[in-house]
Amino acid sequence: MAKDKFEDAIKRLEEIVETMERGDLTLEESLKAFEEGVKLVRICTKKLEEAERKVEMLIKNEEGALTLTPFPEEKVGRDE
Amino acid sequence: MKDVWTVSELNEDLKNLLYDHYGFLWVEGEVSDLRQPSSGHLYFYLKDEKSRIRAVIFRSANAGANLPFELEDGMHITCRARLSVYSPRGEYQLIVDRVEPVGLGALKKAFEQLKARLEKEGLFDVAKKRRLPFLPSRIGVVTSPSGAVIRDILTITARRFPTVDIVVAPVRVQGMEAPPEIVAAIEHLNIIGVDVIIIARGGGSFEDLYPFNTEEVARAVFASRVPIVSAIGHETDFTITDFVADLRAPTPSAAAELVVPARDDLIIRVKTLSGRLQNAWQREMDRRQLQILDLERRLRHPKELLEELKARLEEGERRLYHHTTNHVKRFQIEVFHLSQRLFAANPARKIENLKLTVSSKRDLLYQSTGHRLNQWKQALTLYRQTLDALSPLAILERGYSMTVKLPEGWVVRDSGSIRRDDEVGIRLHRGYITAQVKEVT
Numbered sequence: 001m002a003k004d005k006f007e008d009a010i011k012r013l014e015e016i017v018e019t020m021e022r023g024d025l026t027l028e029e030s031l032k033a034f035e036e037g038v039k040l041v042r043i044c045t046k047k048l049e050e051a052e053r054k055v056e057m058l059i060k061n062e063e064g065a066l067t068l069t070p071f072p073e074e075k076v077g078r079d080e
Numbered sequence: 081m082k083d084v085w086t087v088s089e090l091n092e093d094l095k096n097l098l099y100d101h102y103g104f105l106w107v108e109g110e111v112s113d114l115r116q117p118s119s120g121h122l123y124f125y126l127k128d129e130k131s132r133i134r135a136v137i138f139r140s141a142n143a144g145a146n147l148p149f150e151l152e153d154g155m156h157i158t159c160r161a162r163l164s165v166y167s168p169r170g171e172y173q174l175i176v177d178r179v180e181p182v183g184l185g186a187l188k189k190a191f192e193q194l195k196a197r198l199e200k201e202g203l204f205d206v207a208k209k210r211r212l213p214f215l216p217s218r219i220g221v222v223t224s225p226s227g228a229v230i231r232d233i234l235t236i237t238a239r240r241f242p243t244v245d246i247v248v249a250p251v252r253v254q255g256m257e258a259p260p261e262i263v264a265a266i267e268h269l270n271i272i273g274v275d276v277i278i279i280a281r282g283g284g285s286f287e288d289l290y291p292f293n294t295e296e297v298a299r300a301v302f303a304s305r306v307p308i309v310s311a312i313g314h315e316t317d318f319t320i321t322d323f324v325a326d327l328r329a330p331t332p333s334a335a336a337e338l339v340v341p342a343r344d345d346l347i348i349r350v351k352t353l354s355g356r357l358q359n360a361w362q363r364e365m366d367r368r369q370l371q372i373l374d375l376e377r378r379l380r381h382p383k384e385l386l387e388e389l390k391a392r393l394e395e396g397e398r399r400l401y402h403h404t405t406n407h408v409k410r411f412q413i414e415v416f417h418l419s420q421r422l423f424a425a426n427p428a429r430k431i432e433n434l435k436l437t438v439s440s441k442r443d444l445l446y447q448s449t450g451h452r453l454n455q456w457k458q459a460l461t462l463y464r465q466t467l468d469a470l471s472p473l474a475i476l477e478r479g480y481s482m483t484v485k486l487p488e489g490w491v492v493r494d495s496g497s498i499r500r501d502d503e504v505g506i507r508l509h510r511g512y513i514t515a516q517v518k519e520v521t
Contacts, residue, residue, distance in 0.1 A: 007214030010346070013353050020360035023367065030364045037357040044350040047215070048343055050243040055234060057225065058249045058268055066268050071225075071248050 006047045013040040088167060095165040098172065102163045106256070107133070107174060108182055111155045122151065126159065126174065134166075134173035135159065141177045149181060149190035156183030158256070180256070180290075187286055191293050194320055198295070203302045209326045210307035215341055216275030218245040220306065222265040223280040225250035229311075229332045233278060236336035241343040247274055253281040258291035263300040270306055276339050277306050279321060280332040283314040292319035301325055311335035476509040483507075486514065495520050 016037040020030060056068040085093070109126035116122050120139035125132040137147060151157070158181075161174035181190040198204065219237065223229050225248055237244055249265035252258045262279065269277050279301070281292065291297060292312045301308050301324045310325035311332040322328040329335035423429075468474055476482065483492040486503040498504065498517055506513040 006346075010214075010350065010353070013350075013357070017353050017356045017360060020364060021356065023360070023364060025364075027364075027368055030361070034357065034361045034364075037353075037361075041350060041354040041357065044346075045354075048243075048347050048350065053238070053243050053245050055246045055248070058220070058247050058265070058272060060264075060268065066272055068247065068272070071246070 006044060009040045009043045009047075013037055013044065016040070087170070091165050091167040091170055094172070095167070098163040098165065104160055104162060106158055106160055108158045109133075109156075111151050111157060112153055114151055114153050124151065124153075126157075134171060135161065135176050136173055137176045137179070147179050149179075149186070149193040151179065152189070155181070155186045155189070157186055158182050180294075182287075184286060187290060187293070191286075191320065194293065194295055194298070195323065198298055198320065198324065203298060204323045208302075212307050212309065212327060212339065213275045215241070215346070216244055216339060218247060218274045219339055220247045220249055220265075220269035220274035220277040221280065222249045222251055222262060222269070222277060223332070224253050227282065229280045229282045232331075232333045233280060233336045236333050237340045240337065241340045241346075243343070244340055247272065253291065254284070254288055255291070259294045259296050262291060262297050266300045266304050266308070270304055274306055277304065277308045278311060278329075278332070278335045278339060279308060279325065280311040280335055281313060282332070283317070286317075289313050289317060289319050292321040294320070297321055298324045309335045309339055476507060479509070481506050481508045 016033045019025060020033055020037070025033060055071040057071040059067055059069060061067050082089075107126060109128050109132075112125045112127050112132065114122065114124040122137040124135055126135045127133070141147070157179050159174060159176040160178035160180075161176040163172060164175050165172050181187045202208065221230060221233055223233070230248060234246060237246060247269065249269055251261040251265045253262075266277065266279070279292075281289065289312060292310075298320045301310070301321055307326040309327045309329055310319070310322045311329040311334065312319045312321055315330035318328075327338060329338050484490060484505045484507070485492055485498065486505050489505075492498055492504060498520055500517050500520055502517045504515055504517060506515055
């Protein structure tokens with residue numbers, strides 16, 4: 001699981017932007033940086049626009065296997 | 081059934097009977113008459129208001145999680161034990177293999193002792209804390225599946241970042257069953273794979289929070305590969321779990337906020353970065369373009385360069401010429417001035433001047449001389465007239481004559497001065513006679 005993908009991406013993106021803003025890259029480097037930056041923006045944006053979340057419940061069934069079942073989220077409020 | 085038992089046989093049978101009947105059991109009571117002989121086993125009585133029972137904790141069981149704190153007389157505890165018979169004496173006793181504190185005093189004591197022990201062991205070390213992921217994809221939550229805690233966590237995570245998956249590992253958060261369930265939940269979440277775990281419980285009394293002060297939960301939290309955020313009880317409550325956890329949140333809501341970044345902030349951040357990236361690129365391109373234009377401007381045909389050099393040469397020549405001419409001109413002017421001065425200093429001119437001076441002086445001289453001459457002339461005329469009036473010549477005009485001795489020329493006034501045959505001259509009014517004296521009388 002690329003769990004820190006977003007953080008890595010946004011940090012790398014920040015790095016790239018700062019490097020480019022300093023403007024001390026060769027043309028080739030800055031083209032490469034820009035392309036990578038655009039790719040990272042796409043990755044970050046995609047991560048931010050992912051589909052709705054899943055809320056599940058982790059239960060060990062009779063056979064001792066771990067299973068995930070939808071968590072009855074709407075029930076939570078009523079229990080109060 | 082036998083008719084007659086030996087004592088040993090009976091005690092042995094009783095032992096088996098008790099064991100089979102009770103198995104493991106939990107007994108609650110107060111510690112009294114605590115003794116620890118050199119054998120290392122712990123002996124005491126567990127008692128309540130009316131009754132008491134012998135208990136022993138063997139040395140092998142008297143360590144670690146089984147006895148998470150030191151027993152003291154008067155302490156209120158719960159023991160997990162087997163009921164057995166001590167054959168040599170024919171006494172039954174509890175063989176305790178696990179002790180949990182019950183009363184507040186015992187709980188606090190146990191808490192302090194466990195805290196000190198685990199701290200010494202390094203379970204609270206900051207260096208051992210795992211870093212929380214910046215943006216988790218899936219969060220595990222170990223808590224009661226019902227109630228305000230899970231609801232707050234779900235609400236806040238949904239609000240901050242509605243696309244992060246949540247796995248709830250339902251556990252009891254109170255009572256003797258809670259610790260093993262919490263331990264299992266942590267292990268299970270590690271197995272199925274989540275990015276971060278929140279262990280949460282709402283507020284409660286110190287006794288209520290006990291499961292989170294147990295060594296087994298503390299060790300499970302420490303052993304977890306997945307970073308753990310604890311949010312146990314109220315903000316002022318600190319549990320052992322909080323100390324071991326990678327991050328302690330004051331409340332379950334705070335835990336949710338710590339674990340999940342605000343998506344809106346991130347969207348703005350990514351948009352800003354994207355904008356800056358575009359700008360930086362644009363600037364870079366503009367800069368390159370300018371650079372190229374500049375280079376293009378500076379890149380020229382050698383012929384042009386030659387032309388320029390030629391022009392420069394010409395210019396140099398021109399300036400050189402100009403310079404020289406100027407120089408010459410200056411000299412010319414100087415010469416002119418000098419010649420003028422020289423000319424001005426020409427002796428001929430001086431001579432002319434002198435001539436002029438001389439002539440003017442002469443004129444002056446003439447003038448003055450003439451004047452004087454005239455004066456003199458007039459004077460002379462006057463004198464002549466006067467003289468004429470007196471002149472013997474004028475007398476001669478009237479018929480007189482004058483005789484002079486020759487050759488001496490002296491006027492003969494007395495005949496006595498003359499002798500015969502002397503030559504004399506006789507001046508008449510007109511003419512002159514030379515005569516010889518014939519006679520003197």
